[in-house]
Amino acid sequence: MIPKIKIIKPLDDFLLLVSFDDGRKVLYDLKEDIATIPDFKALETVCGLWKQAQLDSSRTCIYWNDRIDLSSDTIYEYGKEIESSFMAAEPQVVYNEKCSNMNEPTLNAHNKDEFPPAHTAEHLLNQTMGRMFGCERSRNMHIERKKSKINFLIERPLTDDEVKTVEAKINELIAADLPVTFEFVTRDNIPDGVKLDKLPEDVSETLRLVRIGDYDVCPCIGTHVKSTKEIGNFRITSTSYNEGSFRIVYKVAEE
Numbered sequence: 001m002i003p004k005i006k007i008i009k010p011l012d013d014f015l016l017l018v019s020f021d022d023g024r025k026v027l028y029d030l031k032e033d034i035a036t037i038p039d040f041k042a043l044e045t046v047c048g049l050w051k052q053a054q055l056d057s058s059r060t061c062i063y064w065n066d067r068i069d070l071s072s073d074t075i076y077e078y079g080k081e082i083e084s085s086f087m088a089a090e091p092q093v094v095y096n097e098k099c100s101n102m103n104e105p106t107l108n109a110h111n112k113d114e115f116p117p118a119h120t121a122e123h124l125l126n127q128t129m130g131r132m133f134g135c136e137r138s139r140n141m142h143i144e145r146k147k148s149k150i151n152f153l154i155e156r157p158l159t160d161d162e163v164k165t166v167e168a169k170i171n172e173l174i175a176a177d178l179p180v181t182f183e184f185v186t187r188d189n190i191p192d193g194v195k196l197d198k199l200p201e202d203v204s205e206t207l208r209l210v211r212i213g214d215y216d217v218c219p220c221i222g223t224h225v226k227s228t229k230e231i232g233n234f235r236i237t238s239t240s241y242n243e244g245s246f247r248i249v250y251k252v253a254e255e
């Protein structure tokens with residue numbers, strides 16, 4: 001299968017940063033091509049040309065003009081693989097969600113910078129990924145106003161169609177305007193289906209359970225919207241897959 005390219009960034013020194021649909025990210029060095037392929041010389045000699053790298057509509061070819069191009073499989077094979085976080089180097093809030101990452105036994109410590117619509121959407125996404133693909137609730141996420149990222153452990157990446165189905169399901173739940181409620185329960189009163197195995201032994205005896213309609217329930221001390229319509233439109237902007245971890249990047253509350 002020909003690897004499809006998602007993002008390209010021409011960096012200095014003729015290094016091309018390329019991100020593929022399957023999550024692979026590589027740095028491809030064009031210096032050797034420039035030294036050995038006559039047409040490629042123009043990248044060095046024509047001012048500004050290098051930065052005009054374009055991706056064709058099939059997303060399998062990067063080109064600069066009609067004589068300079070590179071196929072995605074070449075880049076995929078010969079590029080040097082880099083860490084997946086490299087391209088996500090934007091400022092972000094590191095968010096330790098207590099629903100799934102109960103490392104802290106206190107119930108009152110929570111990230112103040114969270115964005116309730118994005119956080120509430122995360123509950124829906126966790127439940128949906130569990131129902132559709134059997135995923136455990138995510139323990140690895142960054143939730144923020146502009147863009148949120150959440151990683152699920154799964155054997156394979158979701159197909160584009162599956163991603164669309166997940167997105168549609170979340171928007172359906174939002175449109176249903178499900179109420180978000182919470183209740184305090186003691187440890188021995190936890191309803192069926194709420195997993196507490198990630199909780200440390202010394203977690204407080206009382207837990208706060210957050211319910212979204214009858215769709216989702218999980219222990220959480222975060223801030224939520226009152227009902228799902230307040231989340232606004234939910235959109236998955238990109239996905240990637242790396243070593244058993246499927247990352248979903250999403251936005252909420254867009255006009």
Ligand SMILES: [Zn+2]
Nearest residue numbers: 210220221222
């Ligand atoms: Zn929550």
